[in-house]
Amino acid sequence: MRPERISSGPLARWWMMRGEWRAYPARAVLAGLAIAVGVALGFAVHLINASALNEFASAISAVNGEADLQVRAAGPNGFEEALYPRLARTPGVAHVSPVVEIAAHAHNGASVRLIGLDVLRAAAVTPALLGQRAGAMGGDPFDSQGVFLSPTALAATGARLGEPLVLAAGVRQVGFVVRGVLAAAPQGQSLAVADIAQVQWRFARLGTLDRVDLRIDQGADPRDVAARVAGMLPASAQVVTQQAQARRSDALSRAYRVNLDMLALMALMTGGFLVYSAQSLAVSRRRPQFALLRVLGVERSALLRLVVAEAAIVGTLGALAGLALGAGLAEAALRVFGGDLGGGYFSGERPRLALTPGPALIFLALGIAAALLGGLLPAREAGRAAPAVALKNLGDAVDPNRRPAVDLALTLLLAGAAAAMAPAVRGLPVFGYLSIALMLAGGVAATPWLARGLLGPLQGRAGRAPVIDLALKRLWGAPSQAGVALCSIVASTSLVVAMAVMVASFRGSVDEWLLQVLPADIYMRVEGASFEPAAQARIAAVPGVAHAAFLGQTSLRLAPDRPEVALIGQTIDPRAPGRTLPMIGESQAVPKGVTPVWVSEPAQWIYGYRPGQQITLPIGHRAGGEPLFVAGVWRDYARQHGAVALTSDDYTRLTGDAGRTGASIELAPGASADRVIGALKALVPAAGRDGLTIARPSVLRAAALATFDRSFAVTYLLEAVAVLVGLAGVAAALSAQTLARTKEFGMLRHIGVLRRQIIGMLATEGALLGLIGVIAGASLGLVMSQVLIHVVNPQSFHWTMQTRVPWGLLAGFAAALIACAAATALVAGRRAVSRDAVQAVREDW
Numbered sequence: 012m013r014p015e016r017i018s019s020g021p022l023a024r025w026w027m028m029r030g031e032w033r034a035y036p037a038r039a040v041l042a043g044l045a046i047a048v049g050v051a052l053g054f055a056v057h058l059i060n061a062s063a064l065n066e067f068a069s070a071i072s073a074v075n076g077e078a079d080l081q082v083r084a085a086g087p088n089g090f091e092e093a094l095y096p097r098l099a100r101t102p103g104v105a106h107v108s109p110v111v112e113i114a115a116h117a118h119n120g121a122s123v124r125l126i127g128l129d130v131l132r133a134a135a136v137t138p139a140l141l142g143q144r145a146g147a148m149g150g151d152p153f154d155s156q157g158v159f160l161s162p163t164a165l166a167a168t169g170a171r172l173g174e175p176l177v178l179a180a181g182v183r184q185v186g187f188v189v190r191g192v193l194a195a196a197p198q199g200q201s202l203a204v205a206d207i208a209q210v211q212w213r214f215a216r217l218g219t220l221d222r223v224d225l226r227i228d229q230g231a232d233p234r235d236v237a238a239r240v241a242g243m244l245p246a247s248a249q250v251v252t253q254q255a256q257a258r259r260s261d262a263l264s265r266a267y268r269v270n271l272d273m274l275a276l277m278a279l280m281t282g283g284f285l286v287y288s289a290q291s292l293a294v295s296r297r298r299p300q301f302a303l304l305r306v307l308g309v310e311r312s313a314l315l316r317l318v319v320a321e322a323a324i325v326g327t328l329g330a331l332a333g334l335a336l337g338a339g340l341a342e343a344a345l346r347v348f349g350g351d352l353g354g355g356y357f358s359g360e361r362p363r364l365a366l367t368p369g370p371a372l373i374f375l376a377l378g379i380a381a382a383l384l385g386g387l388l389p390a391r392e393a394g395r396a397a398p399a400v401a402l403k404n405l406g407d408a409v410d411p412n413r414r415p416a417v418d419l420a421l422t423l424l425l426a427g428a429a430a431a432m433a434p435a436v437r438g439l440p441v442f443g444y445l446s447i448a449l450m451l452a453g454g455v456a457a458t459p460w461l462a463r464g465l466l467g468p469l470q471g472r473a474g475r476a477p478v479i480d481l482a483l484k485r486l487w488g489a490p491s492q493a494g495v496a497l498c499s500i501v502a503s504t505s506l507v508v509a510m511a512v513m514v515a516s517f518r519g520s521v522d523e524w525l526l527q528v529l530p531a532d533i534y535m536r537v538e539g540a541s542f543e544p545a546a547q548a549r550i551a552a553v554p555g556v557a558h559a560a561f562l563g564q565t566s567l568r569l570a571p572d573r574p575e576v577a578l579i580g581q582t583i584d585p586r587a588p589g590r591t592l593p594m595i596g597e598s599q600a601v602p603k604g605v606t607p608v609w610v611s612e613p614a615q616w617i618y619g620y621r622p623g624q625q626i627t628l629p630i631g632h633r634a635g636g637e638p639l640f641v642a643g644v645w646r647d648y649a650r651q652h653g654a655v656a657l658t659s660d661d662y663t664r665l666t667g668d669a670g671r672t673g674a675s676i677e678l679a680p681g682a683s684a685d686r687v688i689g690a691l692k693a694l695v696p697a698a699g700r701d702g703l704t705i706a707r708p709s710v711l712r713a714a715a716l717a718t719f720d721r722s723f724a725v726t727y728l729l730e731a732v733a734v735l736v737g738l739a740g741v742a743a744a745l746s747a748q749t750l751a752r753t754k755e756f757g758m759l760r761h762i763g764v765l766r767r768q769i770i771g772m773l774a775t776e777g778a779l780l781g782l783i784g785v786i787a788g789a790s791l792g793l794v795m796s797q798v799l800i801h802v803v804n805p806q807s808f809h810w811t812m813q814t815r816v817p818w819g820l821l822a823g824f825a826a827a828l829i830a831c832a833a834a835t836a837l838v839a840g841r842r843a844v845s846r847d848a849v850q851a852v853r854e855d856w
Contacts, residue, residue, distance in 0.1 A: 028321050039321075042286045042382075043329035049279025050333025050378040051340055054371070056272055058341035061365050078108070078136055078224035080237055081251045082244065085629035087565035087578070087666055089219035090248040098223055101239055103231035108136040108224040111210050115178040115203070116538065121167035123160075125178060125203045127210030136226045139195040140204055155213075158187035158205045161196030165189075168201075178203065179540060185213045247629050251571040258572035270807055273444050277506055279381050280448065286385030287498060290322055294389040318390035319383065326382020330375045337374070338366065415459035415494075423453030431798045440806035446798050447509070454791035455501050459494035461787050462486065466779075478768050481759075482775035497784050500828065504788025505795055507824060512796035512816055513804070514723060520812035521648050521719055522712070527593040529708035531560070531675035532684060535691060536704045541670030546694070550674055553690045555682030560591075561671035563662055567628060567655070569618065576614060577654040578630065580662020580671075583609070588643060592656060595811075598643035599623050606661050607642040614653030615644050616809035628655065630665040637665055651808055749773060749836060770837060777836030781829035789821065 032039045082098060084090050092109070099107045111127035126140065133140055141159075158178075160170060170176045176187050187205065196202050211217050227236050233252070241250045294301070301314050342364050427449030433442035466487050535542075535550070542550065542561060551559040560582040566575040583591050585607050588598045592609055599622045601607040608628075610620045620626060624641045631637030639657075647654050663669050678687060688705050695703050706714075756769055797814070805811055 028317070028324070039325055042290075042385075043325045043332070046279070046283075046286065046326050046329030046378045046382050047333035047336060049276070049283075049381065050330045050374050051336035053272060053276050053279055053377065054334055054337030054374045055340035055344065057370055057374070058338065058364060058366065059344055061367075061370070079227045079233060079253070080225040080240065081256075082223040082225070082240060082248050083251050083568060083571075084221045084247060085249050085568045086247055087567070087630075087668065088247070089216070089221045090245060092218050092220050094243075094245070094248065095220060095223055097243060098225065098240065101236070101243070103228050103236035103239065104225050105228045106132065106135040106226040108132040109207060109220050110222045110224060111207055111214075111216055111219075112221040113180050113210065113214055113216070115180040116540070117168040117170070117179075118177050119169060120538070121164075121169075121201065122538070123164050123168065123178060123201050123203045125158075125180070125205065125210065127205055127207035127216075129207050133224075136224045140193070154188075154190065154206065155209045156186065156188045157190040158203050159191045159193050160189055161193040161200055161202040163196070164201040164203055165192065180214055183214055246627070249568065249571050255571040259574060269439055270803070276377070279377060280451065280502070283381035283385040286322055286325060286382045287388060287495075290318060290386045290389040294318060315390045319386055322382045322386025322390075323379060325386075326379040327375075329382065330378025333378055334371055334375060338364070415463055417457055417460040420453045420457035420460065423449050423456060427453060427798075431802050435806040438806070440803040443798055443802040443806060446802065447795050450791060450795055450798070451502060451505060454505055454787060455498045458497040458501055458783075458787055462494065462497060462783050465783055465786065477764075478771040479775055481764075481768075481772045482779060485772070485776060486779060496780050497787065500781060500784025500832065501788045501791065504785055504825075504828065505792040508789050508792025508821060509795035509799055511820055511824075512793065512814065513799040514727075515817040515820075516796075516800055516812050516815045517804070517810075518716070518719060519815040520810075522716060524593055524646055524648050525708075525712045525715055529711055531708065532678040533676040533688060533691070534704075534706055534708065534711060535674040535676065537672055537695075538704075541668075541672050542674060543670050547671060547674070549694055550676070550691065553687060553694070555679050555687040555690070556676050557679040557682075558677045560675045561659065562673040562675070563659070563666075563668060563671045564673070565666060565668065567630070569628070573617065574652040576618075576652060577650050578628070578662070578666070579654055579656045580659045580666070581656060583656065583658045585642065585658065588645075592643075592645040593647075595644045595646055596622070599641075601640055601642050605640040606637060606657065606665075608639045609643045609645050609656045610641055611645055611647035611650060611654040611656075612811065613647065613651055613809035614655060616805065617653050620644075646811075648810060651810075653809075770841060773836040774833045778829055778833040780836075781832030784832070785825040785828055789825065 082090075082094070089111075095107065095109050098104060109129055109132065113125040113127075115123045115125045117123055128137075128140060130141060158176065160168070160176075164170075168176060170189050172189050172191065174189060176189050177184055178187060179185070187203075193202055193204060211219075225236075225240070227233055237250050237252055244250060304314065345364060427446045430442045430446035430449060436442070466483060469483055541563070547559070547561055550556070563580040565578050567578050568575050581591060585598075585601050588594060588609055594609075595612060598609070605625075608626075610618075614620055620641050622641055622643050626639050626641060628637060628639060645656065657665075676687070676691075678684060684707065691705055692703070759769055760766070793816070800812060800814055
């Protein structure tokens with residue numbers, strides 16, 4: 012007679028879960044803590060990025076005012092002022108406001124963004140940019156000397172209301188009087204606003220504008236107006252919508268933010284493996300209990316719901332704790348690191364924490380999902396176990412004589428390899444990260460098969476110590492339990508190896524690149540000004556200087572929704588550009604009568620420039636832009652959004668700027684570098700030395716590498732946390748398995764095995780598991796590092812690099828992990844063998 016099927020209700024399931032947690036509270040707490048750490052890291056990184064972006068967007072909005080559309084200059088020379096009245100007459104445009112923008116600096120070197128406005132026009136389009144006069148300071152709004160400063164600019168320049176202030180741009184120094192403050196300016200923005208006519212006249216910008224702000228008619232379609240405006244613009248100008256400006260702001264740091272988010276979610280994935288480990292061990296230990304329940308009539312689905320419910324509760328509590336912890340971490344990180352987490356993308360005051368319910372719910376769901384995925388396989392195992400066999404079997408669920416399956420692992424690994432071949436999605440390496448996740452899952456799934464393969468040659472050999480023989484036979488006879496313990500080791504080790512190889516490769520490539528681009532003996536750079544031809548001649552004539560080469564740089568806006576591209580003019584020999592540029596591949600022969608340019612690797616990725624192609628840039632005097640020939644591609648790790656280099660003469664001809672912002676100096680034989688540096692400093696007036704940098708290449712290299720390390724500081728932190736979570740999983744798995752084997756230890760004690768031999772056996776098991784995990788994790792990590800180096804990094808940052816493996820670091824990490832695994836098993840073993848041998852083998856139901 013078949014027993015009636017019983018479906019356990021919520022109260023029964025709660026009773027069984029509560030009993031398990033009361034018996035083994037540390038296991039559930041550790042699994043929940045792993046989920047909490049993963050959620051906290053992901054949520055904290057998201058909050059920091061969102062807060063920084065909100066602050067940055069509000070700053071851009073405050074500077075741009077409330078304009079519906081903007082016409083912006085694409086190149087450094089602005090566009091002709093004659094375009095302004097044509098825009099004012101465009102159908103659908105209600106008001107226009109012309110603007111001139113100048114990057115200036117004060118006498119103490121503080122950078123100030125000087126904005127020239129027509130106050131009558133700006134009042135109708137961008138009233139937030141109009142200043143408030145201080146106290147009784149009245150006067151003409153077109154005061155030629157009046158300037159209004161933001162609170163940040165007041166503090167940075169040290170200026171006071173009613174007192175004079177000198178602002179310099181290039182070779183021009185102009186005196187102003189501070190008439191008031193820009194009350195609506197955001198924190199961190201160093202702004203100065205003056206009358207546009209005076210700014211144009213006194214800074215030699217007559218007849219040119221940098222932008223025109225437009226307010227459209229009420230009821231007019233912004234897209235139609237934008238299309239009409241775009242159709243009348245020359246190559247030197249482009250229309251910018253609010254949506255394009257938002258995409259441009261987002262693109263500045265999107266790749267960096269997404270990479271941090273993905274790295275934080277790796278910690279959450281590792282936490283999911285820890286939940287899997289904890290639930291698998293709980294199911295293994297309770298297999299006789301589940302079998303008894305099945306015999307008594309409890310359905311399979313009821314056991315499955317029980318195990319899944321345990322994982323869901325652990326995940327929910329862990330995720331809720333992670334949200335609170337993440338908010339606290341984000342607030343602390345904003346105070347310490349600022350909004351860019353060391354990436355160098357944002358500057359200014361510390362942003363305020365931006366808490367919104369939507370992202371919190373998403374990360375709550377991710378934490379619960381990670382826990383559910385970690386508990387799904389153990390739940391299936393609990394439901395599929397045959398009651399008659401499991402009722403008296405406390406061993407491994409897998410037949411040791413059957414070779415562990417590898418089909419699922421191979422499928423996941425092959426799927427990961429296929430995903431790595433896919434292109435980026437909207438400029439992000441979505442499939443690259445999917446590839447890493449699939450490879451990680453495949454590597455974990457292959458651990459029982461790999462463990463059997465590595466342990467196989469060691470089986471059946473005579474002459475071994477009994478301790479080692481017992482350890483090998485135990486691991487051979489319990490492949491599924493070995494796989495549970497190995498999953499955390501493999502996950503954490505592979506992530507560490509992959510990130511360590513990627514960072515070492517990146518840093519080594521940057522160091523090698525710095526050696527290529529810094530071959531001179533001394534380097535000079537000036538901020539907010541330039542070395543004019545007369546100053547260049549004086550620098551070249553300094554005693555001890557054998558040769559001086561000068562570099563000029565400006566910015567080009569090639570697309571409304573993308574960050575600006577650097578235009579660089581420097582000494583380049585078109586026949587041998589590799590002498591001054593770190594070329595990638597060969598340079599093309601330049602056709603006669605065509606201006607050559609060399610594009611950086613990011614410019615090639617972002618804009619599709621190819622050697623041998625003709626392009627146009629918004630420079631020069633031709634209506635459609637100057638036609639240029641792409642002669643080659645060069646490596647540039649300094650400018651993520653692209654750069655275009657051309658010869659110094661072509662730069663001056665096309666931009667009209669003979670000034671240079673940097674100089675590289677080669678010393679004459681026997682010349683003293685310190686003496687030459689002193690002479691170079693003496694050439695610059697004392698008032699202009701605040702923006703001057705003179706340094707040797709070793710100093711510049713050290714500063715660049717320090718910046719690199721600072722930008723990766725959070726990466727190191729996230730990686731370390733993922734490793735700690737993985738090591739916690741190792742400790743939990745080994746400890747739980749050891750405590751569950753007390754009857755086995757009692758039996759061994761009965762047949763004469765000494766206590767110290769059992770402890771030695773456990774330490775050997777832990778060391779062997781650590782060794783197998785290191786071998787599997789290191790192999791998988793090396794493969795994953797190639798995805799990071801050759802897929803994720805180029806698709807995210809548009810840089811390529813050569814693989815460099817930090818063997819010393821990895822060897823030290825491997826030794827530490829093996830020792831940790833052995834020590835954990837040793838500590839747990841001491842506790843397990845402390846019970847009386849007779850008590851341990853008693854059957855007590």
